[in-house]
Each structure stands twice: as structure tokens, then as C-alpha cells.
Amino acid sequence: MRIGAFSRRTGLSADTLRYYERIGLVPRAGRDAGGRRDYGEDHLRWMEFLDVLKSTGMRIEEMRRYVALRADGPETVPDRLAMLRTHRERVAAERARLLEVETVLDAKIALFQSVTDGSASPNALTCASTTSGHKESRT
Amino acid sequence: MRIGAFSRRTGLSADTLRYYERIGLVPRAGRDAGGRRDYGEDHLRWMEFLDVLKSTGMRIEEMRRYVALRADGPETVPDRLAMLRTHRERVAAERARLLEVETVLDAKIALFQSVTDGSASPNALTCASTTSGHKESRT
DNA sequence: ATACCAGTTGGAGCGCGCTCCAAGTCAAAC
DNA sequence: GTTTGACTTGGAGCGCGCTCCAACTGGTAT
Numbered sequence: 566m567r568i569g570a571f572s573r574r575t576g577l578s579a580d581t582l583r584y585y586e587r588i589g590l591v592p593r594a595g596r597d598a599g600g601r602r603d604y605g606e607d608h609l610r611w612m613e614f615l616d617v618l619k620s621t622g623m624r625i626e627e628m629r630r631y632v633a634l635r636a637d638g639p640e641t642v643p644d645r646l647a648m649l650r651t652h653r654e655r656v657a658a659e660r661a662r663l664l665e666v667e668t669v670l671d672a673k674i675a676l677f678q679s680v681t682d683g684s685a686s687p688n689a690l691t692c693a694s695t696t697s698g699h700k701e702s703r704t
Numbered sequence: 705m706r707i708g709a710f711s712r713r714t715g716l717s718a719d720t721l722r723y724y725e726r727i728g729l730v731p732r733a734g735r736d737a738g739g740r741r742d743y744g745e746d747h748l749r750w751m752e753f754l755d756v757l758k759s760t761g762m763r764i765e766e767m768r769r770y771v772a773l774r775a776d777g778p779e780t781v782p783d784r785l786a787m788l789r790t791h792r793e794r795v796a797a798e799r800a801r802l803l804e805v806e807t808v809l810d811a812k813i814a815l816f817q818s819v820t821d822g823s824a825s826p827n828a829l830t831c832a833s834t835t836s837g838h839k840e841s842r843t
Numbered sequence: 844a845t846a847c848c849a850g851t852t853g854g855a856g857c858g859c860g861c862t863c864c865a866a867g868t869c870a871a872a873c
Numbered sequence: 874g875t876t877t878g879a880c881t882t883g884g885a886g887c888g889c890g891c892t893c894c895a896a897c898t899g900g901t902a903t
Contacts, residue, residue, distance in 0.1 A: 569849065579850085580892055587853095588890095599899045601850050614812075621805050625890070639819070646816040653809040656802050663799040666760050670792040673753075677785040680778070708879065718880085719862055726883095727860095738869045740880055764860070 567597075571604040575612045589629045590615065592636060621656050706736075710743040714751045728768045729754065731775060760795050 568579045575582070585591045586602075591611060594602040618628055631648055634641035711718045724730045725741075730750060733741040757767055770787055773780035 567850075578892075581890090583851085584891065596851095599850075601899085614808075617805055617808050621802065642816050642819050646813060646820065649809055649813050649816065653806060653813065656806055656809065660799050660802040660806070663760065663795050663802070666756055667792060667795055667799070669753075669756050670788055670795065674785060674788050674792065677781050677788065680781050681785065706880075717862075720860090722881090723861065735881095738880075740869085 566604040568602050568604070571602075571608065574609060577612070588625065589632055590625060592632060618652065621652070622659070623652060627652075705743045707741050707743070710741075710747065713748060716751070727764065728771055729764060731771060757791065760791070761798070762791055766791075 566574070568582055572579045572582060577585075582591070582602075586593055591608065594604050594608060597603050615628060618631070627648070631645060634644050634648075705713070707718045707721055711721060714721070716724075721730070721741075725732055730747065733743050733747060736742050754767060757770070766787070770784060773783050773787075
């Protein structure tokens, strides 16, 4: 599979794919007779996994490190395991934080809802939601 | 409260606070006799809420819009309510996604674990985890 | 043979969200 | 009244993660 087809399969632009190879985010693809990249199914699977890491906020530097370990062979599995465990915990922590944020948003939504219902006192909003609580109007 | 104290309270640099005011992410603070910003408790509460939105990926542009609505007074509460509801759903969706990712990571962790245990076949790793599955070694 | 187009390279540019800087102002401390 | 230092402004610069570009090459189609 050449870069155009691979780009279609992954949804990443050819430029981005070349960039990823340049910085070591994907193992260097083999080249055909004409020097063009030749991607295989293994690359496709790696890109999918990379997307998991990327979309959960892993930094490029850390992913590079993972790729480097991967290239060093099976004896680096314990290191990769440790990285994945660390990342898994980060993801779990972030998920817990999102849950907290949802309760904050829900509280605010309930407050606004009560205001639009007309079932709240006018200054129920002064708690971080309207600007003209104190002093002059601030434009 | 002047910008230095406010910076300490919020954990944001004075530069960032001025930048936020410039782009309309915080309502313009009042000025004292010498033209210096004077922040109050309402600003503090706003910064906390802003942090909630920011840390859950709301774009500056959208937060600006929210601030603008806020400055327009209580009649914009329905609009703000709609924005918060939309954002709340985004956060919930993201949280669901993180949960999925955790199961992917857990699967991979379990696989690696079984390899380090020695309880797996050598080619259990060829599924997106080692690079030398096909062809030549790719460096 | 010629045209075409997908690919190659290195490097410049971009959007975001800050972060830093230079030049100037003002209130308080000495 | 001079120094200090926290502040003001507008604007430049930066790190990240792409994204685009110019100049070139190599296989395929006519």
C-alpha cells in the first residue's frame, strides 16, 4: 500500500504521515523500487493504536519513546508495559475529573434553568454568572 | 486585588491574565486611580469556572462568546444555558470515549503481562506491538 | 517519446495558547 | 525629590502539531 491509499485508510494526510515518520512516531515504512513508501497491515494496526494514545493526550515525545522501545524488540516489553500502565492511570484520572466537571456543569445548568423558569430570585445569578453584581457595569 | 495578588490566587501569570482580558476571555477588570486592574471576588469565581471550561477543551472562541453573552445581561441566560448543555454533552461523550480507551489499554496491558509472564506464544505480540512481523527488519 | 501524476525531500509557514519584552507610568518608601 | 518596583501598553516570539510548498523523480498510459 502506497502513501495515498494509506492516507485514505487512516484518515491522515500524506503530509502528516511523512511527518510522523520523520519524527519517529511510526516505524519507517519500507520503500519500493522507486523509493516510495510501502505500508502494510502492521502499520495500519499501529496507526490505530497510536490514535488511541494520541487522542488521550499522550505527548509526541512519549509516543516516540514507545516506538523506539518497540523497535528495540521484545525485551523492551516490560518498559512498554510500564508506560501503558502509567498512561492508563492518567486516562482514568482524567475520566474521573470529567465526571466532577459534569456535576459542576449540571449545577450551573440547573441554576440557569431555574432562572429561565422564573423560579429563582434575581440575584441567584450573582454567583459567577453575571457581571453586573458589584460596582459599575464594566461595559 | 491587583494583578499580582490575583495571579497568585489563580495560578495564572499576570501576562496570561492580561492576555485573557485582551481577547475577551474575562470581563474587563475595573481600574484604580493609577490605571491598574482591580480584581474582585466575582473575577475569582469566573476564573474558576473558566478553568472548568478550559480544562475540558472548550475553545477560546467559544468561551469568548460566553463572556460576551454574560456581559449582555440576564436576557442571554437561555443562550448560555444552551451552550452549557452542549458542552456538558461533549464532556460526557469524551468521558465515555476514555472508558473505551481504558479497555483497549487494559487488553494490551494484559497481553504484555502474559508475555513477561512467559505464558504467551512468541507471536502473540505481532498484533500491533512489535515491528519485525513482516518482511525485512525496518531498522 | 511525452505527458502525467503520485510520489520523494527539506524546509517554510500556520493556528493556538500563551509568554516574554521594551518602553513608559505611577504610588509608596526613603 | 529620587529611587524602587509593581504595574501599564502594544507587539514580537515560542512550542506544539501539523500543513503546505517548491523542486524533483520514477513508473504508467498514450
